[in-house]
Amino acid sequence: MSDTFAASPARLRGTALGAIFASVALRRGIAVACTALLVLEKLVAVLLPLIFVKLLAQGTQGAQGELAPSMLLLALFCAAGVAVVCLSEYREVRFLSILQNAQKALVQQALAAFHRKPQAFFAAHASPELTRAVNRAAWSVDAIFSIGFFNILPTVLQVLFACGVLWVHLSALHAALLLLMVGLLVSMTYRSVNTQQALYRERIREDNRINAVLADSLVNAETVRAFGGIGFELERLSARQARLDVAWRRQQTQLSAGKCAQASLIQLSQFVLLGATVLASTGTGIGTAELGVGLVMVSMYVAQVFGPLESVGLLYSSFTHAFIDLRELDALTRDAPPAPEAKAAADAPEAPEAPAPAPLQAQCVSVAVDGKTLLDAVSLRLPARGKIALVGPTGSGKTTLARALTGMGPLSAGRLLLNDVPATPETMLRHALYVSQTTGLFDDTLEYNIGYGNREVQAAQLGAAVERAQLASMLKEREAGLASPCGELGARLSGGERQRIAVARALLNARPVMVFDEITAQLDAVTETAIFAALDRLAQDALVVHVTHHLEMVADAERIFCFAGGRLAEQGTHDELMRNRGGYAALWDARMQALGVRPLLGKAA
Ligand SMILES: Nc1ncnc2c1ncn2[C@@H]1O[C@H](COP(=O)(O)OP(=O)(O)OP(=O)(O)O)[C@@H](O)[C@H]1O
Ligand SMILES: [Mg+2]
Incomplete structure (x- = not known):
C-alpha cells in the first residue's frame, strides 16, 4: 500500500x-x-x-x-x-x-x-x-x-x-x-x-x-x-x-x-x-x-x-x-507548448504501430537550434532492411540526423515517413533505437546496464548478447561477473568496455531501425571487426544505420550518405562515390593514409 x-x-x-x-x-x-x-x-x-x-x-x-x-x-x-x-x-x-x-x-x-x-x-x-x-x-x-x-x-x-x-x-x-x-x-x-x-x-x-x-x-x-x-x-x-x-x-x-x-x-x-x-x-x-x-x-x-x-x-x-x-x-x-513544426508533425495522421521492418524516408528535414541551422533540408530514403552508412567530416550533422530519424531530436521542418505514412517522433521512438556516441551507463551492475530496457530478457539471451558484443572475456575476468558494479557513468570500465555494453544492450532491445553512432570508436580493430560482423547479421532483419568515421567498416554498405555542413552532399555505394571523386573519396583517401595504406587500396582499387 x-x-x-x-x-x-x-x-x-x-x-x-x-x-x-x-x-x-x-x-x-x-x-x-x-x-x-x-x-x-x-x-x-x-x-x-x-x-x-x-x-x-x-x-x-x-x-x-x-x-x-x-x-x-x-x-x-x-x-x-x-x-x-x-x-x-x-x-x-x-x-x-x-x-x-x-x-x-x-x-x-x-x-x-x-x-x-x-x-x-x-x-x-x-x-x-x-x-x-x-x-x-x-x-x-x-x-x-x-x-x-x-x-x-x-x-x-x-x-x-x-x-x-x-x-x-x-x-x-x-x-x-x-x-x-x-x-x-x-x-x-x-x-x-x-x-x-x-x-x-x-x-x-x-x-x-x-x-x-x-x-x-x-x-x-x-x-x-x-x-x-x-x-x-x-x-x-x-x-x-x-x-x-x-x-x-x-x-x-x-x-x-x-x-x-x-x-x-x-x-x-x-x-x-x-x-x-x-x-x-x-x-x-x-x-x-x-x-x-x-x-x-x-x-x-x-x-x-x-x-x-x-x-x-x-x-x-x-x-x-x-x-x-x-x-x-x-x-x-510543466510540458512546454509544442513548437509549430512539432505540432504539425503531431497533427499528421499517425502511422500504424509497425514493429515490422518498413522503409523509412526523410523529406526536407531541417533542424535548427537557437537560430543556427544544424541540418538543412535533408531528404533520403532508406530500405526496410540492410546496412546503411552516414558519413562526413566532424560537425557535418550526422548525429543530428541520426537523432531526428529515431525520434530522439526535434525536427524544425520537414517530416519522416514510415512505410510512406507520416510518422511522429513518438512513433519513431517506438520503431527505432538510437545507440549513442556517448554510452549512457547507470551506476549499477553490468547486468542492469546490459539488460536495460528489456524486462523479459532471459539469462540465455543475455549470454548470447554478451558473446556477440565481445564481452565474454571481460566478464570472466570479473569475480562478480554480471553483478560487478559499473561505477558512476561507467567509471569502473574502459572506454571500449562501455561501448561493448552499449552494443549488447542494443542487441537485447532490437527494433526495426537500429542506428549506431560511433559505437566502435574506442575499440581495437579485431574487436571492432567482430562487432560489425554481429551487426551485419542484425541487418538481415532490420535496417542498420552506422554513423562512423571508420569508412573501411561501412564500405560494403548498401548505400552511403555523405554529409557536409549540415547538408546531404552525395549518396551512393562505395564504388559509385569513389568514382564521383567528391567529398567521400577525399575522406576515404585521408582515412586510408591514416591507416598507413596507400589510397585506393582495398575495394576501391
Ligand atoms: N544542442 C546543440 N546546440 C547547438 N549546436 C549544436 C547542438 N548539437 C549539435 N550542435 C552543432 O551542430 C553541428 C552538427 O553536430 P553533429 O553532432 O550532428 O555533428 P556530427 O556530424 O555528428 O559530428 P561528429 O562526427 O564530430 O560526431 C555541430 O556544429 C555542432 O556544434
Ligand atoms: Mg556525431
Missing part, C-alpha cells in the same frame, strides 16, 4: 500539489483520524489553564483539610499535559505514511516528467539543478503538512477555543480583543511574507546553481586532478557563493525587520489584554485574589495563543517557501 505510486508512469502527471492531495485522498481514513486527534489534543490543551485557575482558586480560598481535591486537580493538570504530548506524537506516527506517500509520488512524478522533456530542456538545465529542485519540493511536503496541518490549523483552533473560554469566564471584550490582536498579527505576517517571496526565489536559484557547480566539479574530478585545477574550482564556487550571500542577506534583513515588528505587536497585545482585565476590575469591588486569578488566566491564554503565533511568522514563511518550492518544480516539470 505504501508503494501505491511506484512504477506507474501513466498516472504520474499533474502538479506537485495534486500529487500531495492524491496521497491524502488515498489514505483519507488516516487523515480523518489524525484531524480528530488534533481537535482532541487542542481541547485538552485549552482545558489546562481552566484546571490551573481552579487549582489557584482553591488555594486562595485557603480551605483547610481539603487537600484531596487540590491534589486531584493537580494530578489532572499534569495528566492533561502528558496527554497533549502523547496525542500529538501518536498523530505524527499515524500520519507518517501519508507524508511518505506524498513525497514518493512527488519525486516519481517529477522524474517521469523530466524524462518526457526534449533534449533542449537538458541543455538548459544542469541535472544537479533539477535534483536540487526535486529535493527541495520533497522536503516542502513535510513543511506543508507539519506547518499547515499540524501548526496553522491547530493554532486557529486554539485561538477559537481560547476566545470561547475568555468570553465565558471573563468577558466578550476579552474575546474580541484577543481576536483583534490575532487578526492584526496575521495580516502583518502575511504582508511581510509576501514581500519575502521574490527574495526567497532569488536565493534558491543561487543555491541551485551552487549545487550545479559542485556536481560539475566532482564529475570532472579526473580533469581537476590532471590540470591541478582545485584553485579554478574554488574560484568558480566562491563567485557563485558570493551571489548567494547577497541574495540571502537581503532576505534575512527583511525577515528580521518583520520579526521585530511582530514581537512589538505581541507585547502590545499582552499589554492590551492584561490592561483590560485590570481596568475591568477597578471600581467593581473585585478582590486582589480574584484579579490575580483573572490575570493568570489571561496570561496563560496569551502565552498559549501567541506562543505559536510568534513562531507563525517563521512558520508561515516556511509554509510559503514550501509552496514556492512546489511551484518552482511545477514550472520545471
